[in-house]
Amino acid sequence: MKIDVKHIQKRGKAGWRYRRKIPEELRTVLGKREHLVPLGATEQEALRKYPRVHAEAEKLLADAIKRANGPTPTEWGYFRDGIAAARKMGFRQDREFPSPNEIEHDTDWQARMKAVETLVRKYVPDFDSVEDDDDDDDDDDLPLPDFLPSEADTALARALLLNSSGTPAPTLEDAKRLYLKERVGDDETKQMELERVFKLVVEALGKDRKLASLKREDAKDVRDHMLDGRKASSVDRYLNVVRAVINHAIREFDLAGATNPFMNLEAAPKDRAEPDKDKRRPFTLDEVAAITARIAYHAKTDLRHIWTILNGTGCRLAEVSGLRVADVYLDDAIPHITVEWHDDRRIKNKVSRRNVPLIGDALEAAKEAVKAAGKAAMLFPAYGRPRGPASASAALGKHVRACVSDPKATTHSLRHLMKDRLRLAGVPKSDQDIVLGHSSGSVGEDYGGDQVRLEVARRALEKGMA
Template sequence: MALLRLSSIVSVKLRYVWQKPKSSLLYFRRRIPDDVKPLLAAAGSPHAGKIHYVVSLQTSDPRVAEPKIAKLVKQTDEEWEQLRNPTREGVQQQARELLAQHGIDPSNLEETPEGALWAFESVLEAQLPQSVRESEHITGSQLDRYLSPAHAAAFQMLQGRVKFTLAECVTQYVKARPDTEKDANLVFGYLFAFLGERPGSPAKTRDIRSIKRPDVNNFVAWLLEGKHSEGGKGVSTSTVSRYLTTLRAAFTRAIRENELGGENVFTSVEIPKAGKDVTKRETFTVDQYQHLYRAIDSHTAAEGSDQLRCILTLVAETGARLAEIVGLATADAHTRAAVPYLDLREHPWRSLKTLGSVREVPLTPRALEAVRAAQRLAGDSPFLFPAYTSADQCRANSASAALVKWIQGRDGLQGTKLGNHSLRHGMEDLLRAVGCPGDVRDRITGHKTPGIGAGYGEGFPLQMLAEWLTKATTRLATEAQ
């Protein structure tokens, strides 16, 4: 720890600071732990063989040096921890750096001078025990076990033996994009199940480059035929397209970040009869809304308020997605504001579909009544609908199944295929019918508004949104009310 003078009467002590004799320039100097020293050598670090990690701080002012020191302490801690417990990505990065130090580009070996390759082979050979160097029976991949992780990975790169498994692909993808975990695990689970029926190595440990285009096309057919399902029910072409989008994104990231080279086999996949199996989702008409509201009012009058009917009312009166409503925290409902509203935002137990889904939605009089009823039912719970939401999850699918069954059993709605999402489509129609501008509709429902200008400014005042919602829902007044 150096004692540095700031003035004739003020001095400061800074740890990890060192000065050369007769020089005012400050250096960061930290002793390299004994267990890290051999790891630095194995990784080909420029600090290999040294006792201290030394870097110039490019200043003689301790006040300027202090934040730089804190940053370097954090950096060295991370680097040394990575050396002690290397991740696959870390080892691959060390291997690339090791090759670069010897003038080798693993992505362009054809242009690498033979002298550089021979020199690096000598480096690898020097790491091998004498008995291994003299053996004529240990070759190729068998040598990996005698090399450090970084040198073994570099050796694999030179020989084109770098393997990146499907399991690593999905793990790396989910780590980079945590919000995709549920969908990614589902889709890769189907891919593992499909590949498990094929000859060869276990699906999860297969190199992603071993997946060929015929595998992809057969996987698509396998999904369409319902072979992934116990009941044998196939999925729609739009669902297959969504699955392929996830796989394409994961493979693209793996190929790019791990410099695997080659094409992505999930790019431009043709799905037989794509889009021809689409069935138009039914949407609520004004008459059907009135039947629904009469049914809700009748149920409430006979049995009192309950969470499902409150959820249904809020979906109908706001046009929000079911999960957006089911996953509300009690603090998200602002019933005492000048314009009562719901604050739709991300929560650990419930994400939102897009960035545009984060919004404030005004409450109509009927919606406000439903929120207050839900608050009474929730009691002290931090969740507005605790029967369907907890700190771990939002069970919107459970609420959806119960509500669809109930909706389709009501007078005037029997024999339809109306569901919760039909109310979202219905709100678009209601707003459109009263002349609500498209960008205002998008703000209320959380759809992305096309055009660059949509991303500028603060958006629309809550009062304006409330006025359009009131105009749209006034048409739904029934005799029962």
């Protein structure tokens, strides 16, 4: 029997799975590109599980659509928007309640009350005709509203009345949204990571929490939840994101006296964590030769050029795949590429911005790439886009794995190899840092002219590649 059901896929010995691509407009919301759920080893088991898994996927996408259409403001968000709406009407918050003797002659307060009455009439149309003749100060004679006031109108009324009900406390969700707006911006990769990390935070805590209520024990619960099925190195990266978001919120929300319970929280003690040197290893020269030969015969032209430039410069993959044609200076006294921040490519940090000389095969590959790019803005149009480096990594990774089975050897191993080449050639560490875009930790690394640094880098590369 052959299964002919949408979103079911056979995966060899791994059995059956539910695989559904996430629409592009929802990927940022869900933090992933596809929804995968194992269905079992047999067709019968897959068919039995399918209805429940499919229903869960439908609900997941439906909820994502709602979130994509605009997240519902939080209590703090309504509060902030209410203040902004009052300000547009000419009312500010930097004043105090008038005393009973001042109310009648306080023109600003009278104008505020009229604005509130206008809001009330939206929900109680006959508000003007109400006369309360009782002297018992109750409001039993007041009509009930036709329907409940909206959160936005309620927040505006409170702002007009100088928020007499008090200022709401910002939550983790408020902190995430603020960080998304002020620090992440349009970077789709970071948006997806932020959503993915905070999905785990909410799962661990059970619900959104006020920032001021978070304790050290909560932070540990989040860490332990993240560690379930994930490497300590990945969890440390996730915890860094949470720390940054909360620190930003404490500062921007003026939460005086608040502390960040995620500070100095590690996924694993440093003495038990996997050493950095064991996460990746350099290629051997024989491995590079084998991979280069395979890429020459089996890969597309742009991938061949990317691999050759990586091998000859020690750059990161994203630094090369995201190059613009304008970043390649072939006619300079020292041909080079400029690694620079631009709209289609982010760089790792400030010190990563640098000029990298082109010599030997890397120079020839750059010349061919510029010619092939023609009038395109990006040197490698297929990969000079959001998520382009990930696509290039996957494409090159297939060729790497066909030649080298060790999982610690990846495309990034070329960068490790360049580091070893420079060391073996006796290149000083300061000059190695100029080539690779590493920080030396010295204030002097920002000094010196670009042309001198380029010449230093050229000499270092020629020694290393010799």
